[in-house]
Amino acid sequence: MRIGAIEAGGTKFVCGLGDESGRILDRISFPTEHPDLTLPKVIQYFQDKQVEAIGIGSFGPIDIRPDSPTYGYVTTTPKPGWGNYDMLGTLQRVFPVPLGWDTDVNAAAYGEAKWGAAQGLSSCLYYTVGTGVGVGVYSEGKIIHGLVHPEGGHMLPRRHPEDKFAGACPYHGDCLEGMAAGPAIEARWGKKGHELPANHIAWEMEAFYIAQSITSAILLLSPHKIILGGGVMQQQQLFPLIRQAVLRNLNGYVSSNAILDHMDEYIVPPGLGHQAGLCGALALGLAAWNNEASI
């Protein structure tokens, strides 16, 4: 099979061609500009690829309610040209094949459950910590949509006792994204994350905030695996700090061996590495194809 995959990010688009085993055969990447510039590039890429389906994991907020008149739209983003933009419709008019459509992080969670770190498990969370913070939720073998879609990056953590930073989120100030995304790190310390030494207190604070969100998510959803990706999580020293903080927060309350005895395998980087997003989109495309075939 030849399946198309689109990782539609706010900064860059990645388009790829893959097969039903999750293998990526070809890929291309370009910056996200106005949709009138970006979508033609996407279309041009797939024009001669003879894909049988395409999956799209998109930056948001997006409309993923199939019964909604604006299903397939990017909705209220301030990004020029993308507000209320019918991305799925634009693609469907050119490619009359099954299209899968979900948030970038839901796609990544799904891809990780299919082929990555959560392979064979019935649930996982996928966090991306980068320019923003996003959380994809896969539970009981399904991607969670609900009323709109998960927006776990805006959960409200307690403040670190030594943190004077007001928070950078225009909606919530000191929510998780406002305290822990890349721009918050830069605004707090006057340097980008990758310019700070690995033993800087910045990372303990970063772990403090991320771990609180993970703690809440464990308590509310009891996921089988927690996967942390995105630019900020390239700082490998964060993983042990986050694991320790989560164990401290839970304080033995959730009596599961996976958490108490195997924390190193419970909170992990993406099994699909930097391809998590694209493979997730591929998995959405494959699922769309299977759904259509089963009708």
Place this chain on the structure above:
Amino acid sequence: MRIGAIEAGGTKFVCGLGDESGRILDRISFPTEHPDLTLPKVIQYFQDKQVEAIGIGSFGPIDIRPDSPTYGYVTTTPKPGWGNYDMLGTLQRVFPVPLGWDTDVNAAAYGEAKWGAAQGLSSCLYYTVGTGVGVGVYSEGKIIHGLVHPEGGHMLPRRHPEDKFAGACPYHGDCLEGMAAGPAIEARWGKKGHELPANHIAWEMEAFYIAQSITSAILLLSPHKIILGGGVMQQQQLFPLIRQAVLRNLNGYVSSNAILDHMDEYIVPPGLGHQAGLCGALALGLAAWNNEASI
């Protein structure tokens, strides 16, 4: 059909008989004592009822993993006699019919989705705020179990700025349950909740904590409905306080009409009233019967 329902609470057991429409035809209630005293009463009640299935929604923590050797057990409770107790097995040996088994709050969430305030919706959360705080999660048409089961009552809220109370949870101190369950109210104010006037600051604090947990849950799961039950929620003045606090916390970020324009119908008391738990158990029994019939 005649289906048995057991609401197995830490303080009292309610047993009932119902039908496939969710109607409760008969019920009985007795205090929760040592299981050697309590289970015989349960068995005696159902002995002559000719039930075709029984559903049990139980206090916890309990083992709800079907592939586990201790499936059906109450696990690590300090409650005398109940630690590591095989409740489901005890019932199964006497009643060779399909048995449904889940947490009390998951059962209530499921019952509300089937016959109550969330009828016809694909997701809801059920909070009980009483002696403890529990959260049942129903999402994408399924009860969420995950690794263990949801324990959302122990999520970690920010402290209310005027609250000096240390918190009453033996594991986490000032987690949601430690700050907002009935015993916390009594320890903080020296009076039981129902002895405090409706305009006491206790209720603003109570709403502050519950609303934070709801805010996190909305951001992480985007549920279609949030249902608040339990003894503390008999204080009706809490509902508007909680709704207002949730709207303040979200600050317009989740752009859904259900939240922005219909908050009064979004955060609500149980549609099944005080029968939410028993009807939930009934729904579990019906589901167990249907599962077995479909094999």
